[in-house]
Amino acid sequence: MRASHQLFQEHFQVPKGWPSMPTCKLFEEAGLVTFSQSGFPTFLPVGQRLVNGVNNVIREEAVRAGFEEVYLPLVQDGAFLEETGRANQFGKEFFRVHNSRLILTPTNEEAFIHLGSRASISYRQLPIRLFQIADKFRDIKRPKGILRSKEFLMCDMVSIDMDKGMLRESAVIFERIVEAVFRRLEVRVVRTEKDDGRYVDFLVECQEGNVKIARNPDRYQQGGTPASSVAMYFLFGQRGPKFHGGENSLVASHIGTYGFGIQRCIHAVIEQHRDNLGIAFPKSLRPFDSSIVLLDPTDTKQMELAEICYRHLLAVGTKPLFDDRPDKTLKEKAGLADFFGISFKLIVGDREADSGMVTLKWRNGKQEWIPPDSDTLERILRS
Amino acid sequence: MKFSNGFIRTRRETPKDAQSASHKLTLRAGIVQQISAGHYGILPLGFRVLNKIEGIIREEMEAIGAMEIRLPVMQPAELWQESGRWTVYGEEMFKLKNRRGHEYCLGPTHEELMVELVRSQMQGSRGFPFTLYQFGTKFRDEKRPRGGLLRTREFVMKDAYSFDYDQEGLDQSYQKMRSAYLRVVRRIGVRAVRVPAETGEMGGRSSEEFMALTPAGENCLTIVEEGIGKMADASADPADVQTGVEICHIFKLGTRYSEKMKLFVNTTEGQRLIEMGCYGIGVSRMLAVIIEQHHDERGIIWPRSVAPFETAILTIQGDNPEVRKVAEETYQKLGPSAVLYDDRNESPGVKFADADLIGIPDRLVIGPKGLEKGIVEYERRGGAKVTLSLSNALAQYEQIKREGL
Numbered sequence: 168m169r170a171s172h173q174l175f176q177e178h179f180q181v182p183k184g185w186p187s188m189p190t191c192k193l194f195e196e197a198g199l200v201t202f203s204q205s206g207f208p209t210f211l212p213v214g215q216r217l218v219n220g221v222n223n224v225i226r227e228e229a230v231r232a233g234f235e236e237v238y239l240p241l242v243q244d245g246a247f248l249e250e251t252g253r254a255n256q257f258g259k260e261f262f263r264v265h266n267s268r269l270i271l272t273p274t275n276e277e278a279f280i281h282l283g284s285r286a287s288i289s290y291r292q293l294p295i296r297l298f299q300i301a302d303k304f305r306d307i308k309r310p311k312g313i314l315r316s317k318e319f320l321m322c323d324m325v326s327i328d329m330d331k332g333m334l335r336e337s338a339v340i341f342e343r344i345v346e347a348v349f350r351r352l353e354v355r356v357v358r359t360e361k362d363d364g365r366y367v368d369f370l371v372e373c374q375e376g377n378v379k380i381a382r383n384p385d386r387y388q389q390g391g392t393p394a395s396s397v398a399m400y401f402l403f404g405q406r407g408p409k410f411h412g413g414e415n416s417l418v419a420s421h422i423g424t425y426g427f428g429i430q431r432c433i434h435a436v437i438e439q440h441r442d443n444l445g446i447a448f449p450k451s452l453r454p455f456d457s458s459i460v461l462l463d464p465t466d467t468k469q470m471e472l473a474e475i476c477y478r479h480l481l482a483v484g485t486k487p488l489f490d491d492r493p494d495k496t497l498k499e500k501a502g503l504a505d506f507f508g509i510s511f512k513l514i515v516g517d518r519e520a521d522s523g524m525v526t527l528k529w530r531n532g533k534q535e536w537i538p539p540d541s542d543t544l545e546r547i548l549r550s
Numbered sequence: 551m552k553f554s555n556g557f558i559r560t561r562r563e564t565p566k567d568a569q570s571a572s573h574k575l576t577l578r579a580g581i582v583q584q585i586s587a588g589h590y591g592i593l594p595l596g597f598r599v600l601n602k603i604e605g606i607i608r609e610e611m612e613a614i615g616a617m618e619i620r621l622p623v624m625q626p627a628e629l630w631q632e633s634g635r636w637t638v639y640g641e642e643m644f645k646l647k648n649r650r651g652h653e654y655c656l657g658p659t660h661e662e663l664m665v666e667l668v669r670s671q672m673q674g675s676r677g678f679p680f681t682l683y684q685f686g687t688k689f690r691d692e693k694r695p696r697g698g699l700l701r702t703r704e705f706v707m708k709d710a711y712s713f714d715y716d717q718e719g720l721d722q723s724y725q726k727m728r729s730a731y732l733r734v735v736r737r738i739g740v741r742a743v744r745v746p747a748e749t750g751e752m753g754g755r756s757s758e759e760f761m762a763l764t765p766a767g768e769n770c771l772t773i774v775e776e777g778i779g780k781m782a783d784a785s786a787d788p789a790d791v792q793t794g795v796e797i798c799h800i801f802k803l804g805t806r807y808s809e810k811m812k813l814f815v816n817t818t819e820g821q822r823l824i825e826m827g828c829y830g831i832g833v834s835r836m837l838a839v840i841i842e843q844h845h846d847e848r849g850i851i852w853p854r855s856v857a858p859f860e861t862a863i864l865t866i867q868g869d870n871p872e873v874r875k876v877a878e879e880t881y882q883k884l885g886p887s888a889v890l891y892d893d894r895n896e897s898p899g900v901k902f903a904d905a906d907l908i909g910i911p912d913r914l915v916i917g918p919k920g921l922e923k924g925i926v927e928y929e930r931r932g933g934a935k936v937t938l939s940l941s942n943a944l945a946q947y948e949q950i951k952r953e954g955l
Binding site: 168169171172174175176177201203204207208209210211212214215216218219230233235236237238239240241242243244259262263264265269271278281282291292295297301302304306308317318 | 554555556557583585586589590591592593594596597598600601615617618619620621622623624626644645646647648649654656663666667668670671672673676677678679680682684687689703704706713834887
């Protein structure tokens with residue numbers, strides 16, 4: 168990404184006073200997200216890379232565990248929720264389309280069940296394990312940054328199981344997905360449960376959160392430190408679509424619903440990875456993995472060398488930030504790279520342009536003098 | 551993936567109300583399921599294709615330096631009133647109110663929100679030119695949704711918007727995007743022609759549509775030269791008229807929106823309005839169009855670049871231990887994400903019919919007779935068959951994929 172070809176240039180600097188800034192505000196000040204109206208986030212280029220990053224981690228782990236991805240409409244017949252008796256649960260939070268029975272989906276269990284029940288199921292086809300990553304809509308009263316918005320991204324999952332045992336198995340598989348996802352995102356979560364483990368919540372400590380957890384000598388319980396829920400599941404029990412159980416009998420299936428709040432996951436990553444320089448993103452979620460700090464973009468020799476570096480970095484399949492802005496100092500450009508957690512910078516100035524070598528500076532301060540060829544860069548990226 | 555673990559629902563009978571080939575086949579092969587009129591769920595097989603189409607588009611967008619963002623689906627009425635389009639779409643726009651009575655629409659397109667984003671973020675005249683794009687769901691309350699994914703009320707689109715200082719800049723951004731679209735269409739395996747088109751409710755200076763040629767199309771056109779068509783008028787010879795489905799539409803909007811919504815930069819000569827372009831690809835419609843162009847009487851024939859799985863493993867006497875062992879090994883070696891292994895306890899007839907219907911491009915057939923002779927069969931969906939030697943089957947298969955038969 169070229170910093171000069173950026174509508175969002177004003178964000179390409181370290182936000183003033185960021186160390187004491189709550190994470191929701193940091194999202195806006197660092198140019199990851201903006202709100203044209205309260206409750207409706209727009210993800211800007213760097214923020215969108217984080218969205219894609221989290222989506223990919225969840226998608227990979229869910230698919231590896233045997234869940235399959237689908238698309239379900241964002242608009243659905245309000246009657247679906249009436250049928251399951253959950254319409255009241257959302258009350259005024261529904262967005263209803265004018266002159267129709269359609270609502271914007273606040274949740275998708277009903278549509279999943281609909282998918283399952285329309286295709287007549289035999290016991291041999293169970294379990295069915297599906298997921299989707301999509302926008303959800305709730306007209307909530309007090310939105311709060313990307314933690315609680317009216318339009319928000321969720322990964323919803325569902326399992327349709329033959330019996331209690333199979334449902335438990337699905338829950339165990341989901342717990343493994345949760346573990347793998349947060350291991351890759353390098354986020355510490357706390358597991359809490361209610362109703363004999365039918366309702367399980369995965370929380371992160373978070374000053375801006377709207378639930379509470381308290382540390383107890385053995386386990387975490389509700390109450391105490393503010394927290395936010397990043398993943399959860401609920402085992403509905405035997406309330407799913409009917410299936411053919413053999414010998415012409417129709418039996419109701421067991422269902423479980425599971426989910427990740429994508430925006431909250433990103434929030435948790437940033438909250439837990441803030442350090443003295445900025446955000447030390449985990450490897451799985453880096454918006455950029457290298458940066459080219461070009462001192463003087465008006466100098467042809469420097470520009471040529473920087474372009475070579477940029478091409479090589481793109482060619483070895485990385486995500487470089489090319490800081491070619493004319494009106495920023497070395498300190499500002501290097502500071503920005505550190506703030507975004509970029510692990511190394513290639514600095515290109517007069518000395519480099521004369522020699523054809525570049526200064527490589529790691530985020531931890533170490534420095535090297537290297538030839539910017541693709542073999543060397545590839546070795547550094549893999550290290 | 552193993553067939554028995556997948557949410558795959560194939561049907562033998564042709565659905566009554568479906569007319570176009572893609573509508574029939576998407577329903578029969580379990581690619582989609584209608585949830586309510588004009589709103590479709592896309593099932594796992596279809597979703598894999600959708601994901602691959604998105605991947606190809608994203609690569610081509612990044613290659614021309616466009617930046618991905620994500621705008622809300624719900625858009626406030628005020629912005630549409632400002633651009634003068636709140637009433638233009640009429641009944642086709644889904645409208646709603648929040649709990650305080652503020653009006654919104656579900657975005658049929660995103661020009662207004664884009665302009666709002668740019669004018670709220672811009673710092674003087676810096677940063678231009680640039681192009682932003684997003685993937686997202688769009689809404690149009692069609693009176694008569696039809697043809698399965700060809701015309702729906704809710705669909706997935708990739709839309710892009712370019713912002714330039716002047717007309718020359720816009721011309722360049724437009725050309726870059728047009729070439730990127732040509733590459734996308736070619737990589738996806740769709741035959742399309744470019745057709746100069748009306749700008750309609752979008753407004754602006756000029757536009758071109760990419761039309762995929764198929765009998766299921768609603769637009770009549772004639773081919774002028776290689777890759778370029780024109781809308782057919784009354785003077786066209788009916789024998790030359792073909793039909794097409796619009797898959798992409800690119801617009802030189804010019805200052806249509808920047809004028810109404812006051813998007814300008816200050817220069818020494820005064821205010822200068824920003825020149826805009828907008829560019830859309832119908833992603834979910836593309837899925838249907840690929841099927842329209844790639845099928846036979848037995849089912850779908852996916853191009854490799856977008857196939858839900860590249861390879862199908864079919865067995866004859868799948869419960870024979872030797873057959874099972876070879877199939878299982880082949881499956882593991884090729885990798886579960888690229889292979890659909892039909893491990894069901896069904897007759898070869900059922901398995902072959904399903905494989906034909908689902909349309910995986912390559913298949914490896916493993917049976918007891920072949921194994922006795924030390925061979926595995928390779929078959930291209932809708933094409934030739936060759937035998938591979940068991941000991942060297944995967945290397946031979948890789949060679950076929952690289953070099954063709």
